[in-house]
Amino acid sequence: MQSKPHIKLTVRFWSYFADVTGCRETAIEAEAGSTLGQLHDLVCKQFPKLAEARNSTLKAVGLDYQDDDFVLSDGDEVSLFPPVQGG
Amino acid sequence: MKTKLTLSPDPIDEAALAKARSISDGMGAVVTFSGVVRGRENEATITSIDYESFDDMAKRQFELIFTEIEQRWPIESIRLVHRTGIVPVNEPSLWVEVVAAHRAEAFDACQHLIDQMKLRVPIWKKPIVT
Numbered sequence A: 001m002q003s004k005p006h007i008k009l010t011v012r013f014w015s016y017f018a019d020v021t022g023c024r025e026t027a028i029e030a031e032a033g034s035t036l037g038q039l040h041d042l043v044c045k046q047f048p049k050l051a052e053a054r055n056s057t058l059k060a061v062g063l064d065y066q067d068d069d070f071v072l073s074d075g076d077e078v079s080l081f082p083p084v085q086g087g
Numbered sequence B: 001m002k003t004k005l006t007l008s009p010d011p012i013d014e015a016a017l018a019k020a021r022s023i024s025d026g027m028g029a030v031v032t033f034s035g036v037v038r039g040r041e042n043e044a045t046i047t048s049i050d051y052e053s054f055d056d057m058a059k060r061q062f063e064l065i066f067t068e069i070e071q072r073w074p075i076e077s078i079r080l081v082h083r084t085g086i087v088p089v090n091e092p093s094l095w096v097e098v099v100a101a102h103r104a105e106a107f108d109a110c111q112h113l114i115d116q117m118k119l120r121v122p123i124w125k126k127p128i129v130t
Helices: A016-021 A036-046 B014-019 B055-072 B103-120
Strands: A006-013 A025-031 A058-061 A077-081 B002-008 B029-036 B044-053 B075-083 B085-088 B092-100 B123-129
Touching: A006 A016, A006 A036, A025 A036, A036 A058, A036 A077, B002 B055, B014 B092, B029 B103, B044 B075, B055 B075, B055 B103, B075 B103, B092 B103
Parallel strands: A006 A077, B002 B075
Antiparallel strands: A006 A025, A058 A077, B029 B092, B044 B085, B044 B123, B075 B092
16 A cells, blocks of 8 residues: 655744744654644644643744645744734 | 834844935824833843744745735835844834824824734844843
8 A cells, every 4th residue: 555645844933833842843743634634733742741731832934924725835834923012 | 105114132232223214205203102211020120031933934024014004005215124133122123114194094004013023023032131
């Protein structure tokens, strides 16, 4: 049986998310066709402390905010971060 | 609409920014706002705030907000400076200038810009406690 094709993604963590994960970014492989929400689930499994902030987490692909149903592409750079606090 | 956006660890020189102002003859309103670091944050005394910025996305989000403003109000120009890194108490972390023909649109646009920044622009602060 052939395994499903995968895509390679980079996930970047900002603000205190970098502290709780212990890294600024990580490489993750996901099934082709995965959504941003599914990737978020994967990341929360890998870094359980992020799951505590799941509902307030903001998500971007590249430089734009995206919803959970956004379909990811190979090479996408995803950013996860807490609510912003400029000013 | 002219825009100038600066994200920088350098101190904000408000006098120099005011001196560099350039407005056309028809403009009657210049609204400026300075956001200054308070000495208390979450009931703790602090010495400074360390601002972290996702610069490329912050610039992208500011540009989107500027476009919204241009579509909604007749504004001649916006200049915005947000300091990054460590900003001591009593020093400005944010400086905004909006130039328009009349005060109503200048105030409204300035308020909208700051409100949207606080919702969308990826900048975070970490208070430094004494």
